[in-house]
Amino acid sequence: MAENGAPRIRLGMVGGGTGAFIGYVHRIASRLDGDYELVAGALSSNPATAQESGRNLGLAEDRIYTSYEEMAARESARPDGIQAVSIVTPNHVHFGPARTFLEAGIHVICDKPLTSTLQDARALAAIKPKNGAKFLLTHNYTGYPLVRQAREMIKSGQLGKIRVVQVEYPQDWLTVAVEKTGAKGAEWRTDPKRSGAGGAIGDIGTHAYNLARFVTGLKTDAVSADLTSFVEGRELDDNVNILLRFEGGARGMLWASQVAVGNENGLQLRVYGEKGGLEWRQDNPNYMWFTEFGKPKQLLTRGGSITGSPASSMNVRIPSGHPEGYLEAFATLYHQFAEVIRGGGNDVAPLLPSLADGVEGMEFIMASVASSKADGKWTRLSDV
Amino acid sequence: MAENGAPRIRLGMVGGGTGAFIGYVHRIASRLDGDYELVAGALSSNPATAQESGRNLGLAEDRIYTSYEEMAARESARPDGIQAVSIVTPNHVHFGPARTFLEAGIHVICDKPLTSTLQDARALAAIKPKNGAKFLLTHNYTGYPLVRQAREMIKSGQLGKIRVVQVEYPQDWLTVAVEKTGAKGAEWRTDPKRSGAGGAIGDIGTHAYNLARFVTGLKTDAVSADLTSFVEGRELDDNVNILLRFEGGARGMLWASQVAVGNENGLQLRVYGEKGGLEWRQDNPNYMWFTEFGKPKQLLTRGGSITGSPASSMNVRIPSGHPEGYLEAFATLYHQFAEVIRGGGNDVAPLLPSLADGVEGMEFIMASVASSKADGKWTRLSDV
């Protein structure tokens, strides 16, 4: 049961077989608050792997599927069929399952980016889901309590009009060509056929973009991008330098890199307005700097003294000083989506990454790729 | 199902009714890896609260109990009765339930400190559990991956012979007399009848002690303590200054405080040996400093480059740079205890806090209280 005594939502999973990282994360996120029970899966496109993975997870034999189409058909016909599905496949296998399950009336939780092409993204957004099935895009960093709090502080005017936005997501795991030495996660991420037109920009740049968007509420007008592939033989970008212009005049920079040696997952957001500034890093996510112009910097803590607004405190589980992390932020999206599925969650629904956010993320990717090809020409998101 | 496909262990809970912090934490920890299913509870000594809390958690009506004795009797008689129980009551209600469930052949997961008196602790350790029922004491900080790694590094000699151990656990929530203004958690923690002879020393000092003990493997010979109660009218200590002498000659200091303004849960351990030093803080637990004498400090990361030994990596869930926290460490104890319950876990069993650790923790409390009363006289743990 969930903490509120509600029965668990029956969940299926597409992708996430043995050895897959993000599927495992989704399963933990689904369990943490007790809102879901995994009962079915099409866990791999490889039938043997699908079977073995399903058995390892204790699924009933008749609910281990080797194709998501079959799963959608059979589960939607069962009285105890899945109510929701998690899609945790490589980018090019987001669109198909998402459409299929939405059209089958099954709620969809989908990893980011939304699809591998902008065309697919827009097509997906145009679908009319059966029975009002809902959609969640797991831009998981939006689930961090202090990210929510930052959003609220900006919305309520504590920073004044925003002027400068600096966001970055450096990693170093692709410093060498691990995609050629059997690292599965690296293989598809560096393969245009499976990832789409963007490499680092699709994998992590889009997270950074979404974070800045979510927190500031600013709409991007145009980008000027310089995408580079540093590792020999790599087709997709592994370093992303972008200038941003926002509607209303704010300016920004976005840096994403998979070759910045010494950085693991250094997602960082800094926002400066006419009255104040905010700085947050996901590798120590329980703290956030807040400065009012002319006063000392304050270190806000998750759940600490000045927290307590509804949007941020609704996802604080333990007292400040006890760290929460990536999995809790992820679980918050799952938990709040469960509330929406159950027909509630009106207060949190606007906070959950949506199909529209997914389409915008794809526009950001495509505009950046186009700008970079045009030698950095300022490119509007609305023009791609 | 658990990630390994094993069926869930049926779990009961004593304490942890609506509004209780630590019961909620235990429930999350039990769910995170999918190893347990909460099916019964005696969630409060107040019958109405017990009923309401049980319903809120979705327990079946006939498995909501108002006394733990009744729960033990009824559940052990059911074919689908609970296999394990979590005891999350104030200190003085640890002994009774723990004895009762162990004698009923039900595995026990108990919050710390073990009991409210040393006598009770020793009595509990002397019990012969029915059917070999197991016991876990939730000294949760031992579940952090880097804490495990520190232990291994020391054991394998990377620091050389240990000389100096500095451990501290400062908080500030009892800076003023919140126990007089309705804060339930503060009420029983500052009440000798419910907490026992120690205040801060029992609540957090014992965590600090256990952490140092777990990581260094050093046995404490004697303590010289100066316990103080700073807040007017408070009967139990809220600040703890202790000198430590370990067998073999190492020396240490332990500071625990509930009145150190600006500290939330600042548990910190620093260990120095003839060859190297380690420094770790729980408020940013995914990082640990390691210095080999004469070389630059290294920042080890959870799951990062030099991690990977069995004991530490077995509880790393996500890639380095993505923070894990308090709940994951707690869940690791639950998960590994589940392995033990299922008859495995031989590799991890020695890492799990035991009844013997609980007795030693009580000896530490009692020796410290005695030393403080004797104006700091060096007091051996074996003499209390």
Next chain:
Amino acid sequence: MAENGAPRIRLGMVGGGTGAFIGYVHRIASRLDGDYELVAGALSSNPATAQESGRNLGLAEDRIYTSYEEMAARESARPDGIQAVSIVTPNHVHFGPARTFLEAGIHVICDKPLTSTLQDARALAAIKPKNGAKFLLTHNYTGYPLVRQAREMIKSGQLGKIRVVQVEYPQDWLTVAVEKTGAKGAEWRTDPKRSGAGGAIGDIGTHAYNLARFVTGLKTDAVSADLTSFVEGRELDDNVNILLRFEGGARGMLWASQVAVGNENGLQLRVYGEKGGLEWRQDNPNYMWFTEFGKPKQLLTRGGSITGSPASSMNVRIPSGHPEGYLEAFATLYHQFAEVIRGGGNDVAPLLPSLADGVEGMEFIMASVASSKADGKWTRLSDV
């Protein structure tokens, strides 16, 4: 006397009258290692201020000047005349004094940027100084020991071929229009007539640029800039977003801001190569992160374990763990320039910022201003 027993170099100063910040800094830097004695000054263009400032500093009456031309003429005619002069005026009063003193055979120490126009900079570089008079541009951040060490580490290949360079210099003191409320330093810095074509880019962007250049040794090919003036009525830029392309293929970003609330002088450099990464901040300048790919991050300390190469250790004054700062870095430039003046310093001369560096700094400013006016067009430094 200097620490090496050499007699003090007789020093004059242009600018730096009562209340001026940077003149005071230059005086401390000149005294710290005992290499200079201030004996003459044209400390202000306002005669009364010049007189009062000279007296406050204890200068002899006949060596307090009200024009730098007069000072150059009279001092070069005295047998005990000044041997060197520090120019610490606003940007537009660098060129005149620098030319005059060089042509009078007096060594020049000049604040940055070199001049207020590129034309002036090139004219200055074309001068033939009398008697081989030397020139030092006080890009003071190059004097930090760890900045020197970073340069050496990169030069010696410890990072491999450089791929990514991120440099930034955020401040917040111009968040509001303090130039309109009597802050002298703000007045001339935001005035195109005195600062030249660049605001933040000339004042701090050029420091950031020089730091990246000095440490990496990379020559910039082109810039794509987006300069903004956020404060109403301000003519010059107060926020600078720039993409960088280096010869050889490395890419970078440069951010400088005077409106980033919560940043005092947050100069930071991060460099990533095929084998390793370095990260350094000037607000805690005695530490630098160094990561070899696949190994834990190391925290190098000024004068610590792996330091000790000639170029870096020559300017470490005290043991590691005792912080040195801005004034020591500044003093290192003064001290090493004294060695050059005395006819030695062959090892350090290549490390000291020169006229050529000053011209390149002006090219960077002008290329960035031009690029920004051309909507971010990639602009080569060699094309301005």
Next chain:
Amino acid sequence: MAENGAPRIRLGMVGGGTGAFIGYVHRIASRLDGDYELVAGALSSNPATAQESGRNLGLAEDRIYTSYEEMAARESARPDGIQAVSIVTPNHVHFGPARTFLEAGIHVICDKPLTSTLQDARALAAIKPKNGAKFLLTHNYTGYPLVRQAREMIKSGQLGKIRVVQVEYPQDWLTVAVEKTGAKGAEWRTDPKRSGAGGAIGDIGTHAYNLARFVTGLKTDAVSADLTSFVEGRELDDNVNILLRFEGGARGMLWASQVAVGNENGLQLRVYGEKGGLEWRQDNPNYMWFTEFGKPKQLLTRGGSITGSPASSMNVRIPSGHPEGYLEAFATLYHQFAEVIRGGGNDVAPLLPSLADGVEGMEFIMASVASSKADGKWTRLSDV
């Protein structure tokens, strides 16, 4: 000249010959603000070293002395004789020179600890200096602006009544027996004949003690000490664990260590009162944490927003964000002592470490040594 135009004070030095660390530091400190000119020296007890060192520093031949007695006699007879002397010898050669110069009417600047025995310290304090010669003890950490600010904040009641004081000074340079391999600084520091009865406690423990005393204003009632010598063959303590009881009821701990691997000069002070807390570290001394109970932590910066009180701002030289360090703090003592020598400085005189502070420091050392010998017996400073 000094910045205020005052003529330089003629300075002599006892000790500080070639290769000596602290003499070099004193010389920089004397020069930084332009208040002193070194003109005479008895730089070593070894005549050849004294001569060579004097020549290296450019002293006139007739002012290079081989005994401090001779220097005192000759210099006090010269019309241009030294007005002040810096004593930078090992501890056991503090008393003789200090007495001699005070009795010759020459102001004394003396390194800490005051002497090598408490008897000497008291004898020195009982001397009547000729012509009112002044005395400065260089507890240099008291010169840091934020240390001064902390003192003021506490004095003005911002923390409320002080409850808990935690101070520590860990180093690691004596982790192995470097005193046996030719390290001069290690030789005398580990030699009871030259250091006195205390090792780490005299060398760094006394700094930590003085810092806590200076900042909190609390008088120590008694200590309970556990001094240890971990390195084989070392006669003096290299690790110091002390419990502190202050008059008025506050409690504290003091840790000093020379064997804490990974610590360079980790002096840290944390003070907690009924209303607030302060935390400061000397290895990043331009920042200090301040927390008012129930509010977010604030990061105060040297010279930053809420600074500006007379006592702290009088020794801030450059804008916040530009780091100052150890040498500037040291120089502040020299500069303010110069003001006192010139007959002014009434506002700063009470801040300068005095003979009385030196005597108290020796009492602290002796009480701690006595307590440790008596198995940690609480020992009053007034009883030694």
